[in-house]
Amino acid sequence: MRRILIVGGGYAGFYAAWKLEKRLRSGDAEVTLVDRRPYMTYQPFLPEVVAGSIEARHAAVSHRRHLSRTRLVAGMVTAIDHAHRVVTVAHVDGHGIELGYDVIVVTAGAVTRKFAVPGIAEQAIGLKNVEEAVAIRDKLLTAFDLASGLAPGPRRRKLLTVTFVGGGFTGVEGFGELLSLATALLKRYPEVSRDELRFHLVEASGRILPEVTDRPGRWVVNSLERRGASVHLNTQVTSTVGGHVVLSTGEEFDSELIVWTTGNGVNPVIGRHTDLPVDQRGLIVVRPDLRVGTDDDPVPDAWAAGDDAAVPDLASPVPGALTVPNAQHAYRQGKLLARNIAATLKGKRPRKYLHHSLGAIATLGIGRGIFQYGRLVITGLPAWLMHRGYHVLAVPSWERKIRVLAIWLTAAVFGRDIVSLASVQHPRAAFVTGGESTVPTESVSRTAE
Structure with missing residues (x-):
């Protein structure tokens, strides 16, 4: 054989x-x-x-x-x-x-394309596999948990600041979906106000989503900005040391979560x-x-x-x-x-690969999306429904299709599950510490009444 x-x-x-x-x-x-x-x-x-x-x-x-x-x-x-x-x-x-x-x-x-930006290797996370996607979600949920117990100040502001670097499909979809999650969390966290959320999307070129034409791309930027996000075009990240993001425009801010989606390497x-x-x-x-x-x-x-x-x-x-x-x-x-x-x-001749694009489609959060095929552009809820319909058909095997449909239907009735399992990344921590706090007593500050 x-x-x-x-x-x-x-x-x-x-x-x-x-x-x-x-x-x-x-x-x-x-x-x-x-x-x-x-x-x-x-x-x-x-x-x-x-x-x-x-x-x-x-x-x-x-x-x-x-x-x-x-x-x-x-x-x-x-x-x-x-x-x-x-x-x-x-x-x-x-x-x-x-x-x-x-x-x-x-x-x-x-692999995820990286650049020689100080702090990126230590602070950023990619979005190319399931483990990274889970870690991003858990980090946002943990940030909400921590921020809700802090008084207003630099630490709280950093926890509620998210930065995505890269305006391709992965970056824009991940950014839009995480913004949707953060906005939905507000009703479960009355201690956090909408004005405290800071979402930054940084793109080195003058437009996002290169697979769509200029006008739909501008619509996506406007849509994100109407939801409170900041989209930085023609901008590069020059440093992220210690979670302190420095942009080529001179703007600086602290960000607890930095997601790096600058394309393929x-x-x-x-x-x-x-x-x-x-x-x-x-x-x-x-x-x-x-x-x-x-x-x-x-x-x-x-x-x-x-x-x-x-x-x-x-x-x-x-x-x-x-x-x-x-x-x-x-x-x-x-x-x-x-x-x-x-x-x-079997001694036969192989065929050449020829595929005409079926168009570009992206999700920007629940109920929000964009689809373009030639001059046809569909936005909002219809595009989002098309995105879900296409991908539930495209995911391989009926077993996976049914599982995905089931979780979508469950979420439509009961909402998203907002439990963070960030501790799964350190499964032995509770066993090793035996329930003891790892925070030194002398470092605990007293909250002003």
Whole structure:
């Protein structure tokens, strides 16, 4: 049997393995998928996980539940040596192993792009996986709990200040949903007033949501500002040391929660630890049929797709354009990977990837959204309902669809669950301290009566 190794279990990798199981008989090939996480993250749901509109596990699709005939390896590929058909894997328990293969499928995805901004590594959090989304939500809820017991002052003001850096879809959706959650919390926290909330969205360019045209983009900015947010365009963050945010415009403020969503960065494994061809940005060079290489210099038995691949966009009128790194493309590229790999194993010709955009849609909080397809623009409640309808259909498996629908219906009746589980990040703390306070007695200040 041919050994097919899939690097990464995100959108493209998961769908490639899932569809290969359906297209290949048990004796045709042995499929192995390597990923350090045991699930595929349905990233369009992360903003709603942030807002508490969806349970965290419902945005994760289990590999083992759906990939019954695929060998799953819990680890991260750290090097690819295609010349010798072997990859090096850092197993989750710390030891390294090598895996051989006949055909490799690279769908490792991208990482959050970071810049050399002082304080970012220590203060900021990304929004690319479920754990980050949960941590953002819990941090906001904890901030409300702490602020409600403090007198007005710098510490309280910092706790109630949120900063998102990056005005792409991830940043804007996460920002809008978290703002919706914070506003909803006010009726449960009478000690906190609406005027005390400070939400800042910082974007280096002159507009947000580059996937939509200028007018809808301005509508989103105006919508956020009407809800009390501050949108800083043509602005960069120059420092976040100690949670003190400094902007290139000279404005400064303290922020307890800083979320960094400035786009995709090159996966270091793909950029520096493989002999597969990469372009100047560190993306794997692929042909329109998703095989690695070029028409003049093909790489046998190697395929790639998703955010770590430079996939030609045949639907674009711009020569040399590449598909944008989003879920819409990764999902379809993963399915085509399975189709084309199965076809080549049976001596057939693979198909080229061609997908015309279905438009852009974003959620901005409960009852708020925006959709654009060509010149058609829909905003508000209808767009929000379209967003939910589209994604409940797109999330894989009926099991996940039903779970998501159930939690939405429950929330519509009883509202969001506002319990913070931030302590789960330190599960042994209560056991270790034995109930003793970790705050020194001499540091406790007396509240003025």
